[in-house]
Amino acid sequence: MLTFIKKTDINFIGKRKQFFMLSTVLVALGITALILISSGSGNLGIDFAGGAAIQLKFDQPIQINAARKALEAGGLKNAALQEISTENKLIIRLKKQEIDKTNLRSKVSDIFSTSFSGNTFVVESSTEIGPTIGEKLQRDALNAILFSLILIITYIAFRFEFRFGIAAAIATFHDVLVVLGIFYVLNVEITLLVVTALLTIAGYSLNDTVVVFDRIRENLKKRKKETFDEVINRSINDNLSRTLITSLTTFLAVIALFLFGGEVIHDFALAVIIGIVVGTYSSWFIASSLLVSWQKRTESQGKRVLKRAS
Amino acid sequence: MKKGIKGRLITIAVFLFIAIMFLLPSTPIYSILPDWWGKVFPDKGVSLGLDLRGGMHLVLEVEVEKAVDNSIERSATSLETALKEKELDNFTVTREGRLIHLTFPADQTETVRTILDEDFVNLVTQEEGGGKKVLTLRESEKNRILTTSTLQALETIRNRVDEFGVAEPLIQKQGENQILIQLPGIDDPDRAMELIGKTAILEFKLLDETHAILNEFPGRIEPGMETELINNFKDRIGEGNEILFQRTNNEETGENYKIPFLVKKGTVMAGDLLTDARVSIGEFNDPYVSITFNGEGARLFEKVTGENVNRRLAIVLDDNVYSAPNINEKISGGRAQISGSFTHQEASDLAIILRAGSLPAPVKVLQNVTVGPSLGSDSIRKGWMAGFISASMVVGFMIMYYRLSGLLAVMAMTINVILLVGALATLNATLTLPGIAGIILSIGMAVDANVLILERIREELRAGRPVRLAIDAGYEKAFTSIFDSNVTTLITAIALFMFGTGPVRGFAVTLGLGITINLFTALVATKVVYDYLNGRKRLETLSV
Numbered sequence: 001m002l003t004f005i006k007k008t009d010i011n012f013i014g015k016r017k018q019f020f021m022l023s024t025v026l027v028a029l030g031i032t033a034l035i036l037i038s039s040g041s042g043n044l045g046i047d048f049a050g051g052a053a054i055q056l057k058f059d060q061p062i063q064i065n066a067a068r069k070a071l072e073a074g075g076l077k078n079a080a081l082q083e084i085s086t087e088n089k090l091i092i093r094l095k096k097q098e099i100d101k102t103n104l105r106s107k108v109s110d111i112f113s114t115s116f117s118g119n120t121f122v123v124e125s126s127t128e129i130g131p132t133i134g135e136k137l138q139r140d141a142l143n144a145i146l147f148s149l150i151l152i153i154t155y156i157a158f159r160f161e162f163r164f165g166i167a168a169a170i171a172t173f174h175d176v177l178v179v180l181g182i183f184y185v186l187n188v189e190i191t192l193l194v195v196t197a198l199l200t201i202a203g204y205s206l207n208d209t210v211v212v213f214d215r216i217r218e219n220l221k222k223r224k225k226e227t228f229d230e231v232i233n234r235s236i237n238d239n240l241s242r243t244l245i246t247s248l249t250t251f252l253a254v255i256a257l258f259l260f261g262g263e264v265i266h267d268f269a270l271a272v273i274i275g276i277v278v279g280t281y282s283s284w285f286i287a288s289s290l291l292v293s294w295q296k297r298t299e300s301q302g303k304r305v306l307k308r309a310s
Numbered sequence: 311m312k313k314g315i316k317g318r319l320i321t322i323a324v325f326l327f328i329a330i331m332f333l334l335p336s337t338p339i340y341s342i343l344p345d346w347w348g349k350v351f352p353d354k355g356v357s358l359g360l361d362l363r364g365g366m367h368l369v370l371e372v373e374v375e376k377a378v379d380n381s382i383e384r385s386a387t388s389l390e391t392a393l394k395e396k397e398l399d400n401f402t403v404t405r406e407g408r409l410i411h412l413t414f415p416a417d418q419t420e421t422v423r424t425i426l427d428e429d430f431v432n433l434v435t436q437e438e439g440g441g442k443k444v445l446t447l448r449e450s451e452k453n454r455i456l457t458t459s460t461l462q463a464l465e466t467i468r469n470r471v472d473e474f475g476v477a478e479p480l481i482q483k484q485g486e487n488q489i490l491i492q493l494p495g496i497d498d499p500d501r502a503m504e505l506i507g508k509t510a511i512l513e514f515k516l517l518d519e520t521h522a523i524l525n526e527f528p529g530r531i532e533p534g535m536e537t538e539l540i541n542n543f544k545d546r547i548g549e550g551n552e553i554l555f556q557r558t559n560n561e562e563t564g565e566n567y568k569i570p571f572l573v574k575k576g577t578v579m580a581g582d583l584l585t586d587a588r589v590s591i592g593e594f595n596d597p598y599v600s601i602t603f604n605g606e607g608a609r610l611f612e613k614v615t616g617e618n619v620n621r622r623l624a625i626v627l628d629d630n631v632y633s634a635p636n637i638n639e640k641i642s643g644g645r646a647q648i649s650g651s652f653t654h655q656e657a658s659d660l661a662i663i664l665r666a667g668s669l670p671a672p673v674k675v676l677q678n679v680t681v682g683p684s685l686g687s688d689s690i691r692k693g694w695m696a697g698f699i700s701a702s703m704v705v706g707f708m709i710m711y712y713r714l715s716g717l718l719a720v721m722a723m724t725i726n727v728i729l730l731v732g733a734l735a736t737l738n739a740t741l742t743l744p745g746i747a748g749i750i751l752s753i754g755m756a757v758d759a760n761v762l763i764l765e766r767i768r769e770e771l772r773a774g775r776p777v778r779l780a781i782d783a784g785y786e787k788a789f790t791s792i793f794d795s796n797v798t799t800l801i802t803a804i805a806l807f808m809f810g811t812g813p814v815r816g817f818a819v820t821l822g823l824g825i826t827i828n829l830f831t832a833l834v835a836t837k838v839v840y841d842y843l844n845g846r847k848r849l850e851t852l853s854v
Contacts, residue, residue: 122684123680124684124685127680129676140810144809148802148804151805152798192814193814199802199806203798203799206798206799206802207796210791213794215791238769249704249708251754252704253750253754257747261696261747262689262693
């Protein structure tokens with residue numbers, strides 16, 4: 001039998017304060033990113049901010065600086081350029097432009113066909129999105145997040161206990177925010193696909209958390225003599241190899257998508273990869289630890305009540 | 311043998327059969343199957359989204375308020391014509407916002423009232439007295455325009471697209487006044503945009519050829535200088551005039567320039583009275599569009615040309631002058647020509663637009679996503695490649711780690727993928743790139759259920775239980791975990807579906823189906839194999 005992990009007895013709960021600290025820092029980063037992104041200074045994709053993205057594929061390699069100069073000369077000043085040099089591709093992003101009257105696609109292709117006449121190209125794709133659609137998409141994304149959150153808390157509270165629901169929700173939020181924060185630091189563009197990835201992460205992380213919680217529920221019934229801390233630690237340890245293996249298989253699946261799936265799906269895959277790591281971390285160190293902290297608080301409150309009564 | 315094994319095996323086989331039947335049309339095998347196959351079995355498979363097959367996705371907004379303005383403008387023009395036809399003198403019709411101011415000699419109040427009552431029921435009088443009337447559009451009429459103009463625009467765009475010739479276009483109303491257009495496989499998006507987005511309001515207007523300011527007018531200007539020219543002259547061109555431009559390009563030198571015209575504001579004739587528009591070729595091999603008016607149009611055109619011999623008549627489409635020929639004589643027969651410097655393709659597109667009719671109001675582009683066919687096929691290739699690699703890695707890992715039981719998990723995963731893609735085909739769902747990502751992700755998650763079960767079985771075995779009990783206990787204990795975790799993920803998928811658009815929806819559908827099928831294969835397909843093993847007389851070891 002090939003086993004990565006034999007029976008373990010790691011104390012996940014004991015170091016929870018340190019991990020809470022780490023997570024607080026990461027989540028703070030995520031919240032900062034969220035505020036910056038929603039105030040418009042983050043790297044919001046054109047799906048949300050409005051504007052245009054045009055992807056060109058050239059016959060020969062293209063100098064990114066020469067391309068930028070040509071665009072500036074043609075009157076497109078704030079273009080963000082991204083090169084996929086292995087395939088001679090160039091992505092030009094023009095944010096917050098009026099899209100209606102000025103047909104940016106033909107403007108860009110005119111500029112390149114005159115400035116780089118020796119290097120023929122095709123317009124592989126172009127996306128132009130007006131601000132109204134952008135706002136609608138932002139609203140929809142927010143609704144999707146809130147809606148799923150409420151349903152999930154309700155479901156978990158119904159299947160487990162209310163505090164489990166809250167702990168799962170916090171852990172899920174934690175994961176999404178941490179990934180968002182990391183993306184902000186890496187300056188990855190927040191597109192509709194990235195938001196989809198964030199929701200996928202939420203689903204994945206919950207999946208993980210629920211499996212651990214299920215074990216906790218089971219062990220709480222079975223091991224009545226042990227303390228709450230011990231039961232929780234035992235449950236995480238029981239599930240350790242399952243969590244690792246599931247994370248690993250999902251990771252294997254997504255890493256192929258990241259490496260070979262092409263530029264359209266690249267950021268999506270990256271988000272899910274980071275999400276798997278963060279999700280695994282949070283179901284070990286955050287979700288269950290929150291339950292312990294909750295328990296400790298109610299216990300100490302209970303004691304205070306007892307003292308007053310005596 | 312345990313009860314129900316046969317039944318479950320049959321269920322799985324039936325599901326697999328249905329899935330494969332629905333899948334066949336999407337595979338290359340379908341092309342070698344006999345003709346009758348398509349009649350008996352499903353002939354439609356998974357359809358590819360625009361991001362995979364290439365094409366254009368447009369969301370337009372119909373500016374319905376402008377349709378109301380247009381309607382008032384038209385009413386004012388035809389009121390003027392009607393009064394002229396009754397040979398009424400000394401009247402004026404002026405438009406001010408959504409109001410029409412009408413003045414006439416006080417002794418003709420009765421005639422005016424008759425005309426208004428008979429032919430202008432869409433107008434309502436707001437103020438009147440002493441040879442004056444202020445008219446506006448009736449509220450019910452305004453509401454009718456607001457509600458119908460999007461549908462009308464939809465119809466017109468559908469006609470234009472039909473004439474343009476696109477396979478499987480999707481054109482539908484979205485929300486209050488938006489139109490969603492999907493044109494798969496289009497290779498000239500700029501041309502399609504021109505064709506769809508043009509309001510195409512055709513008007514005939516007279517030139518003002520006597521105004522003193524014409525001496526100062528430049529013969530031609532650079533494109534882009536139009537606003538400057540208008541600002542320079544606007545105070546001096548007179549109340550009833552406006553400046554419009556003709557776009558001209560010299561084909562030999564490739565030069566583009568614009569010619570300004572001083573045009574009288576009132577439309578002498580609108581272009582909605584035509585029955586046909588065709589491309590013809592002139593004597594210098596230059597294409598032009600010949601239009602044929604209907605009866606009413608022909609009569610009006612004869613009258614207008616008869617009254618204005620030796621004057622120039624501008625043919626204006628969406629406020630651009632196409633040509634401004636001199637009227638040499640009265641033109642009867644109801645035919646006219648629109649010439650201008652256009653290519654054959656531009657001329658034929660213009661003919662399409664004129665035949666399909668004008669949009670009731672201008673449209674605004676809210677979203678325009680175009681994917682070239684090369685990128686689409688590239689994405690498919692990369693998607694399948696990534697899928698193949700991830701499946702191989704997962705399979706390799708599972709067999710290495712769990713050996714024979716791992717093979718069982720892999721079998722479950724294979725069934726899972728076949729059922730998932732089959733379900734997508736059954737629903738005739740559209741496969742998008744995020745959808746492929748969803749399939750790949752569900753490969754990863756599909757093994758999760760099996761991992762949970764197998765880990766539990768291992769635990770039970772470690773605790774010293776006999777194989778049979780370990781399998782049963784493993785399944786039983788893993789069940790709640792699998793159920794709860796899948797339901798929560800399903801909730802996420804539902805939320806994504808409800809609030810997502812386009813590709814995101816595709817992803818949500820794949821994810822949701824993937825999870826449901828996952829639950830089925832883990833709890834039915836794998837279980838039946840273990841039950842079968844359990845049912846055998848001797849079972850002392852399990853390769854897990």
